[in-house]
Amino acid sequence: MIRDTDGRTLGYASHTPQGWAPREAFYAAYRSDEVLFAHYRATEEGGVVLDTDSDTDSPAGEVPWQAAPARDAKEPVRPLFFDAHGTENGIELHVVGEKPLVVDGARFARFMETLRDPAQPPAPVVLVACETAKIRSGDGGSVVTDAARAIPGRLWYAPDTEVGHAGPSNGSDGVTGVLGLLADPVAQHRGAWIVAGEPLEGHRQHRNARYPGGHEVVGPGVLGAVPPAPGAQCPPA
Secondary structure, three states: OEEOOOOOEEEEEEOOHHHHHHHHHHHOOOOOOOOEEEEEEEOOOOOEEEOOOOOOOOOEEEOHHHOHHHHOOOOOOOOEEEEEOEEOOEEEEOOOOOOOEEEOHHHHHHHHOOOOOOOOOOOOEEEEOOOOOOOOOOOOOOHHHHHHHHOOOOEEEEEOOOEEEEOOOOOOOOOOOEEEEEOEOOOOEOOOEEEEEOOOOOOOOOOOOEEOOOEEEEOOOOOOOOOOOOOOOOOEO
């Protein structure tokens, strides 16, 4: 289970014990009501830094599951996080004593249906898994759109680039962590949170609309101020 800095249950994760340890430490410094994420870019030295090169775009954006339409819905539902390794082709699930199993979006959506979710209708899912909203060149689909089509009636949020966990710098009292999206070094564009699936009532938007802050809506859907401190670590999911 994923628990935030207040001990609230955020959702689920699938990693090896070694891979989960730093992520568990990150979520211990993450607030469930955090509204920001950070943009990062790779350096020639092989590291990552905040993307502050742009004169017009902020290095921080608002996560779509905390944006006004979702926040102001008649009956707002807390999203379920799922943290795992991902690619444009699938999500890696770890089974004790077995090799990791990579499942496509449709199979993952069915797997999510087996996890405890008291919300009715089902809670939105935040995929903290790299490139799960990246468009595949072969068929034009993605892991998250496959998931949304397989099990209608649920909202999904996923990154189209690598996603990481930017914890506060050592000694930063009162500072919490934020999720970070790494700019695509090949396509040379900033990462975006993609929204797929059924819309929240009263908040339908146009297909494939892109919004400030790094949000994009695929099909029916809905949709910074303080970046993490310099030196924050952002390992990819």
